[in-house]
Amino acid sequence: MSEQRAEILRRVQQALGRQKAPSVDIAAADLETRLTDNLPRPEWNTDSLSRFCERLEAAAGSHARVSSINEVPRAVGDYLENLETDGHKTGLSPHPRLTELDWPEDLGIDREFANARTWGTAIAVGYMGIAETGSVVMPSGPTRPTTLNFLPDRHIVVLAIEDIVDYMESVWDRLLAEGEMPRTVNVITGPSRTADVEQTLQLGAHGPRSLHVILVG
Amino acid sequence: MAVAEADFRARARKALSDEDLQSALAKAKGGFVDKRANAILDLPEFEALRERGRQIKDHTLAHLDTYLEQFEGNVTRQGGQVHYALDAESARETILGICRDAAAKQVIKAKTMAGEEVGLNEALEAEFETVESDLGEYIIQLAKEPPSHIIAPAVHKTRAQITELFDHHHHQKSGGPLRETPDLVDEARGVLREKFLGADIGISGANFLVAETGTITLVTNEGNADLSTSLPRVHIAIAGVEKLVPSMREVSSMLRLLARSATGQQITAYTTFITGARRPEDLDGPEELHVVLIDNGRTRMLGDEFREMLRCIRCGACMNHCPVYSAIGGHAYGWVYPGPMGAVLTPMFRGLDSSQDLPNACTLNGRCQSVCPVKIRLPYLIRRLRDQSFEQQITGPFARWAIRTWGWLARRPALYQQLTGLMRPALRLFGRGSARRVPLAGAWTAGRDFPLPSGKGTFQQQWREKRGEKRT
Amino acid sequence: MADEQAPRPQVGLFVTCLVDFFRPGIGFASVELLEQAGCQVTVPEAQSCCGQPAYNSGDLADTAGLARQVIENFAAFDYVVAPSGSCAGQIKKYPDLFETGSAWRRRAEDLAGRTYEILSFLDEVMQIEPPRSDFSGRVTYHDSCSGLRQLGIKDQPRRLLSGSPALELNELSESETCCGFGGTFCVKYPDISTRMVNDKTDDILATGAETVLGGDLGCLMNIAGRLKRRGAPVKVRHAVEVLAGHTSEPAIGDEEEAG
Known part of the structure; x- marks a missing residue:
């Protein structure tokens, strides 16, 4: 095992004509001289929120807007009202911003993460949104378990408008400023989909069949 | 997977007369091309982005030792393990060893081309219940076929064939009515959900490896890679050493290129960044993370003129825009990498002597290079393989003799012109305007008529006459 | 000038x-x-x-x-x-x-x-005015791959042809796709090549053009040969023939006048 490691590194260095790897700083300096453009990225002439909503819709996601976090339970109720939930429960991600809210009885909210595999709908808190692509950013951790992003049929993400940034790069800037990369960061753009049957787009392949973002602010 | 490059011509012929395949290819053809074209409209500086992609990959390859060590250090620090495999066999053994150590019974796989490359499925299936979770991969696993496209592995299957496969494997029946796409997708979702929940091991590839953070990047639209890497106890990622990029900033640029080039999206539904194993405070996620980095011929390419092929990010744009691929599909290429990128990689990884048709079965029309997100000079590399083939006498003796004889003649213009001057009137005996058959031109006339020489003589003969010059 | x-x-x-x-x-x-x-x-x-x-x-x-x-x-x-x-x-x-x-x-x-x-x-280079010609009819243009991608030839022939007021240009639906000629490719892999040129001639026929123009004789012979084999009466010419007004000569693969 470690022999293969040594051999691969030896071959890499032989191919590159050296015996010692340059430092990360030397490498970074080389990269800087190579990248002379102004970081080509999509641009848009609307505000960030409009771009976010437009891209989210283009990815078959939906959204609603409330002015304060306290209105989220009502917005969830409105969203679920006309949907066929087949008696499956709606569960809360263990995030204090959600668990501290006043949830009406008739929504039958389940707060027990251990039951997550039976939930039809999961409600989670988005860490950030990306306007460029209409994506929600979900880093893993005790308040944001990864599997909740994928197991339920319906995924509801509560996102503060102030947390919407223009580009993905800003997500890494903030995450790395706060500490290490979490185990997983899911950047989610619309519901699950596949085109593997005759290149026909079909939603709800393995992950959620719908993604609904409740924008707060 | 068995290597069968040598039968390229026979497979291509069969593909051309396979009606199901042709109908599937016809459905796919325009879709990929149009979607990519639409997706880059949103990014007017796409050409500058391609140049950036090329620079990022070239830089990384030139500092691969630095970034390998940095990546390994960060994965380890975050509770993961990095393994190295020189070749396909040691990659399989490493992965089987991890599965055995975990006392695994069930393995769920997300699509990995590196896994295909090392023949991982056959090895796993011999010991563990192994299920592919990407819908396309699942379909071809049921059909016991290799993928025919690197991002749409079942692109060659029609809905009727998929109906038949699902009826047979899920319901033990056959001959049922054609089923609708939502019905088929839903059924696979149900079957595979059980597999996700029951698996001990999840295996994925990696679209990018980020050195600065030790992060594995995965892109999918189905969410299958995410379930595969978050539900089982153990996650194994297999990737070529060339998948590295320096930092999260660069990976962001590369993702813009990949999504647009591959599926014509601005971003895939799920773009996932995995760094290490489950943390103590996490409520879910695998306890173990293993990253298996494979060489399998890559370090050799790093040291020669084929290094730029290591820039490849496996988007499939080259095959989507290749008229040969769209005529014969992926299976004709005989190994896991089809199309233009396969015409370079297969000879690199498997040897040119068993795959010399691949670099030849190309018109060098250059469209692949013009859409490649990292600007790989695919036609140049393909032509360089022809040079090697000629040099190493892999090109057959008759072909070599023919081309050398012609070359000898062409370097003697006077003799050349005498001969062509004599051939013209002879050829014109075979028809008027064009001929259905001409001796020694059977390959041409198999599918088209042969336009015969027009006018009163070669251009040079007539030019001399016109200028009143005398032949010397 | x-x-x-x-x-x-x-x-x-x-x-x-x-x-x-x-x-x-x-x-x-x-x-x-x-x-x-x-x-x-x-x-x-x-x-x-x-x-x-x-x-x-x-x-x-x-x-x-x-x-x-x-x-x-x-x-x-x-x-x-x-x-x-x-x-x-x-x-x-x-x-x-x-x-x-x-x-x-x-x-x-x-x-x-x-x-x-x-x-x-x-x-x-010479920046000539589009030559005036009385060529008339519906044409389509095949952009040969080397010219198109290596030399960037796309608008130039179209500009030159714009001097023929009675020439109606209908573009091909996949104008950037190879015709399947590829030099020795067409005789090394005739089955694949035939399929490609057949697709190309499908596109040509769909434009309703009476003449296909292009700038590379190899591709034009390939296209003309396939059109002939299919019995399609579309004429094939090099663009310079139209620009120089040399269209009395039979088109590529067409029968010459007796005598």
């Missing part, structure tokens, strides 16, 4: 082996257009082929031999012009055949810098 006292540009015509053998009329139309544009045209006798068949078959020694021949015989001209994007493109690749810093490399680079495909030469 040059004033009247300026010497006329000396142009060496690289005829190309296909034009020389199969369709000399393209050569004559080219000479005429170049002379009309004010060039002094010479056709060096010592020429055969640019070397593509050898180059694309991996025979670098013979390619280099042919390259030296072309470099020598076309040394004296201000410009070298070929009625083919792929042959002009091949001459532009000659420098790669010789060692960096060598004398041949320098000469090859010099030649590459002076070499042009005819339509782009007339449009961009």
Whole structure:
């Protein structure tokens, strides 16, 4: 095992004509001289929120807007009202911003993460949104378990408008400023989909069949 | 997977007369091309982005030792393990060893081309219940076929064939009515959900490896890679050493290129960044993370003129825009990498002597290079393989003799012109305007008529006459 | 443009082996257009082929031999012009055949810098007005791959053809897709090549064009051969034939008038 490691590194260095790897700083300096453009990225002439909503819709996601976090339970109720939930429960991600809210009885909210595999709908808190692509950013951790992003049929993400940034790069800037990369960061753009049957787009392949973002602010 | 490059011509012929395949290819053809074209409209500086992609990959390859060590250090620090495999066999053994150590019974796989490359499925299936979770991969696993496209592995299957496969494997029946796409997708979702929940091991590839953070990047639209890497106890990622990029900033640029080039999206539904194993405070996620980095011929390419092929990010744009691929599909290429990128990689990884048709079965029309997100000079590399083939006498003796004889003649213009001057009137005996058959031109006339020489003589003969010059 | 006292540009015509053998009329139309544009045209006798068949078959020694021949015989001209994007493109690749810093490399680079495909030469270097012609009818245009992608030839022929008011251009639906010729490809892999040219002729027929124009005889012979085999009455010509008004000559693969 470690022999293969040594051999691969030896071959890499032989191919590159050296015996010692340059430092990360030397490498970074080389990269800087190579990248002379102004970081080509999509641009848009609307505000960030409009771009976010437009891209989210283009990815078959939906959204609603409330002015304060306290209105989220009502917005969830409105969203679920006309949907066929087949008696499956709606569960809360263990995030204090959600668990501290006043949830009406008739929504039958389940707060027990251990039951997550039976939930039809999961409600989670988005860490950030990306306007460029209409994506929600979900880093893993005790308040944001990864599997909740994928197991339920319906995924509801509560996102503060102030947390919407223009580009993905800003997500890494903030995450790395706060500490290490979490185990997983899911950047989610619309519901699950596949085109593997005759290149026909079909939603709800393995992950959620719908993604609904409740924008707060 | 068995290597069968040598039968390229026979497979291509069969593909051309396979009606199901042709109908599937016809459905796919325009879709990929149009979607990519639409997706880059949103990014007017796409050409500058391609140049950036090329620079990022070239830089990384030139500092691969630095970034390998940095990546390994960060994965380890975050509770993961990095393994190295020189070749396909040691990659399989490493992965089987991890599965055995975990006392695994069930393995769920997300699509990995590196896994295909090392023949991982056959090895796993011999010991563990192994299920592919990407819908396309699942379909071809049921059909016991290799993928025919690197991002749409079942692109060659029609809905009727998929109906038949699902009826047979899920319901033990056959001959049922054609089923609708939502019905088929839903059924696979149900079957595979059980597999996700029951698996001990999840295996994925990696679209990018980020050195600065030790992060594995995965892109999918189905969410299958995410379930595969978050539900089982153990996650194994297999990737070529060339998948590295320096930092999260660069990976962001590369993702813009990949999504647009591959599926014509601005971003895939799920773009996932995995760094290490489950943390103590996490409520879910695998306890173990293993990253298996494979060489399998890559370090050799790093040291020669084929290094730029290591820039490849496996988007499939080259095959989507290749008229040969769209005529014969992926299976004709005989190994896991089809199309233009396969015409370079297969000879690199498997040897040119068993795959010399691949670099030849190309018109060098250059469209692949013009859409490649990292600007790989695919036609140049393909032509360089022809040079090697000629040099190493892999090109057959008759072909070599023919081309050398012609070359000898062409370097003697006077003799050349005498001969062509004599051939013209002879050829014109075979028809008027064009001929259905001409001796020694059977390959041409198999599918088209042969336009015969027009006018009163070669251009040079007539030019001399016109200028009143005398032949010397 | 040059004033009247300026010497006329000396142009060496690289005829190309296909034009020389199969369709000399393209050569004559080219000479005429170049002379009309004010060039002094010479056709060096010592020429055969640019070397593509050898180059694309991996025979670098013979390619280099042919390259030296072309470099020598076309040394004296201000410009070298070929009625083919792929042959002009091949001459532009000659420098790669010789060692960096060598004398041949320098000469090859010099030649590459002076070499042009005819339509782009007339449009961009000589900057001629689109020639007036009374050619009439529906046409479509096949962009050959070497010209299109290596030399960037796309708008030039269309600009030149715009001088024919009665010419109606209907573009192909997949104008950037290869026709399946590919030099030796078409005889090495005839099944695949036939399929590709069949797709191309489907697209041509769908435009309703009476004539297909293009800038490379190899592709045009491939397309004409397939159209003939399908019994489709679409005519195939090199664009210079229309621009020079040489359309009384039968189209590629068509029967010649008796006598």
